[in-house]
Amino acid sequence: MTILVNKETRVLVQGITGGAGSFHTRQMIDAGTTLVAGVTPGKGGQKFDDKVPIFDTVAEAQRQTGANASVIFVPAPFAGDAIMECIETGMTLAVCITEGIPTVDMLKVRAFLEGSKTRLVGPNCPGLIAPPIKQKLGITPHQVTRPGRIGVISRSGTLTYEAIGQLTALGYGQSTCVGIGGDPVGGMDFIDTLTQFEQDDDTDAVLMIGEIGGTAEEQAAAFIKDNMKKPVAAFIAGATAPPGKRMGHAGAIIAGGKGTAAEKIAALKEAGVKVSPTPAELGKTLVSAL
């Protein structure tokens, strides 16, 4: 199986009528996703591209279509609310693509997630894609993926595509690729996702892409050392990043001397993880770890 999604996953899109929402809804349908509904408040009753029914609320969409996962393209000022609507409705999976959500809103979302049955992927991420079952919940270019048995986790969007592209070129397909996002406060982290891959019978190894900022990679390294039997390869972006500067992602900043690439690479190597020396050898490094 794949992780987080399966053949029974029924996807709705929050913000389906917006620019990014409509473009990527078409892409998701093209990729084979079971896309059953869209939500745009005030546009309930209409149909997207004459196919996908649109509802005013997530609850209504769920009742009418049995949707159990949501992909969120709602603009940043309203995205925190959209995620909480998803949680309240009892969606099993919320994937938030939106970039630029205020941290205070995400801290509220985290408090709201506590004790709920929803798993949150993102925000500020490309979402996830499971090539073996053709389910794409996000914006990853499915054209570069290939069904297979490698799991991919990443804090970065285009670097995820890079990793997938390199694996595919080497003939190694992917079981599930999860972009966990570049914000300081988000949903699933490396450990949550690694746990899923470790338990997944159809994943043989994991390629993990981290970057500067925070200590999630160091914690992941400790987790891998103690809990992972499957091989893990990694890359950390930002070895050349100067301290105190935010490198594009809200969460990519070396603060108070903490969160450097060097520390993360050392922790991962210490845990037995093969670390790719450059972003051009992501695929090669994973293959060498098998």
Add this chain to the structure above:
Amino acid sequence: MKIHEYQAKELFRRYGIPVPQGDVAFDVQRAEQIATELIKETNNETVVVKAQIHAGGRGKGGGVKVVQGAAAANQAAAAIMGMNLITHQTGPEGKQVGRLLVEQGMDIARELYVGLVVDREKRQICLMTSTEGGMEIEEVAANTPEKILKAWFDPKTGLLPFKARELAFGLGLTGKQVGKGVKIMQALTELFIREDASLLEINPLVVTKQDDIIALDGKINFDDNASYRQKSHEEMRDATEENPVEAEAAALGFSYVGMDGDIGCCVNGAGLAMATMDIIKHEGGEPANFLDVGGGADAETVKKAFKIILTDDRVKAIFVNIFGGILRCDVLAEGVVGAVQEMGISVPLVVRLEGTNVDIGRKILADSGLKINAAADMADGAKLVVGLARG
């Protein structure tokens, strides 16, 4: 976004957090006038003149002077205003002082520390306090971590009073100091949440001989993601403190950070943009910049990006590294060719494209007759551009 100490203190006042009496001066004459008024109102000859720059360590760098009387305040202001202040946070080039905060002096009994940060691990806000006010908190954390007391809270419940009391007693506050300390901590948490701060620090928070608790310093950073709902913060922006190229790039929706090298980078996506700098360095070159032009990248975007990159005249070659995916590489390639022709770019260009129609894209670049090198992959592109920058 960062703001000055005097602006942070104005916000403190609004939230009921006691600060010393004082005002900001943009010239020496006004500084003396503020000092004269302060002395009259407070009946206290002690006046503090503080340089206002977006960096810590101002005292050690000579940017803070405690003086007696208005004439001495004038002299101190004249010495600090316009000086190039170098601290451990400004870098060796320092920062020129254009604003002064003139404040009343305080009878200090104890110096404490209070700070609020987002704890990424716990996904909550962390309130940190310490009895070691006036020292760098990183230093305290490294040498005497037991002297830092912490409490965590989320914006849903805020800081519960019992947690604030625990910290107040832990700091050794006594009698009516406890209530005052609790009130300040709760006001700070409210400020942090309502104003969308990303970092807030008072170092030192002082206990006076009169049992008052006062914020002697103040530092606030705001979450840029929340600027759309914090319009009043824009008035606090000091453009002289910001890198003009970074600001120009931000206005275009790009993320740019200047570096010291000579290879310009144009990349889509923050992770790939960082990784591109890394691979240039790995191949023996030095990146001139970090530039993330966003997830997509069309002709217009590429043109704007070149303009930003070329504001740095040290740039000897440019590396365009675009992972298209959904975007078609032939469209991207035409965009790059169009931008180079229109702008008459003279430095050599290496373009690495990946995604749909990549072969057609490379052919368009090769057939353009321009100084554009189409790279086979990222490693090839990095090697090429490092070679070209060396000449």
